[in-house]
Amino acid sequence: MIKIQKINSVIEASSLCVDINTPPILKTLNFQVKKGEVYALLGGNGAGKSTTLKTFLGFNIPTSGNAKIDDQEVTEALDTTREKCAYLPESATLYPHLTARENIEYFLSLANIRKSQDDINQAFQKVALQQDAWDRHMQTYSKGMRQKTAIALALLREAPIFLLDEPTSGLDPVAIDEFNHLVRELALSGATILMVTHDVYGACQVADRIGLLRNGELVGEFDAPENGRIDTEEVHRAFAQKESA
Numbered sequence: 139m140i141k142i143q144k145i146n147s148v149i150e151a152s153s154l155c156v157d158i159n160t161p162p163i164l165k166t167l168n169f170q171v172k173k174g175e176v177y178a179l180l181g182g183n184g185a186g187k188s189t190t191l192k193t194f195l196g197f198n199i200p201t202s203g204n205a206k207i208d209d210q211e212v213t214e215a216l217d218t219t220r221e222k223c224a225y226l227p228e229s230a231t232l233y234p235h236l237t238a239r240e241n242i243e244y245f246l247s248l249a250n251i252r253k254s255q256d257d258i259n260q261a262f263q264k265v266a267l268q269q270d271a272w273d274r275h276m277q278t279y280s281k282g283m284r285q286k287t288a289i290a291l292a293l294l295r296e297a298p299i300f301l302l303d304e305p306t307s308g309l310d311p312v313a314i315d316e317f318n319h320l321v322r323e324l325a326l327s328g329a330t331i332l333m334v335t336h337d338v339y340g341a342c343q344v345a346d347r348i349g350l351l352r353n354g355e356l357v358g359e360f361d362a363p364e365n366g367r368i369d370t371e372e373v374h375r376a377f378a379q380k381e382s383a
């Protein structure tokens with residue numbers, strides 16, 4: 139019998155099933171993400187990664203089991219749990235005809251949050267968005283720059299939880315390194331991060347723990363050693379083995 143250890147989790151899936159069609163998409167999924175941890179849910183196409191994120195955002199209702207944020211069932215406390223989460227879709231949904239600053243001001247005003255120009259500038263600096271772009275229309279931005287803007291917005295919203303969907307797909311190696319550095323810094327400052335990805339190497343670079351997802355079930359977990367990173371080859375072997383099993 140699998141024993142589920144209680145570890146003061148911020149994000150928790152326990153015996154989570156999501157059944158939109160046949161066969162069910164998520165089947166008794168169990169994982170926990172602690173405060174300050176980067177957890178990568180790794181899986182191939184159709185494994186159920188986006189479905190998992192959407193369930194934590196309250197867009198899918200669990201058929202059985204639980205999807206909890208800070209011990210609250212997501213579907214029972216939708217406003218509270220959504221307010222705590224910064225969701226970064228694969229392609230950040232910001233307005234191209236507005237500048238980064240205007241986007242930030244607009245989304246903060248929608249959330250009724252007041253921040254000074256200094257606060258906004260500091261957030262841009264923290265995510266290392268180049269200064270000459272701050273007041274430029276976002277249609278001129280690369281994907282990496284759009285992501286930085288989305289993270290700056292999350293910082294200004296003071297969201298303690300980040301849900302990231304394939305965050306490094308389409309980024310060049312330098313942008314990936316910058317992004318990973320930013321994610322590690324967020325975690326060090328106490329943010330809790332759940333990312334979903336099919337990129338074994340990328341997950342190993344940034345995650346404290348990796349959960350291997352296949353057909354809606356967790357089929358393995360890998361922990362980073364103290365002061366080290368998860369071994370890419372080991373995860374790759376497990377990923378390939380499970381995918382071809």
Ligand SMILES: Nc1ncnc2c1ncn2[C@@H]1O[C@H](COP(=O)(O)OP(=O)(O)OP(=O)(O)O)[C@@H](O)[C@H]1O
Pocket residue numbers: 158159163181182183184185186187188189190336
């Ligand atoms: N709303 C839905 N209705 C029916 N089937 C769905 C729905 N959403 C997802 N699925 C199915 O559930 C499975 C998992 O989809 P999901 O998008 O979660 O996978 P994924 O791991 O994110 O895949 P990818 O890496 O290709 O984006 C797929 O077979 C998909 O077709």
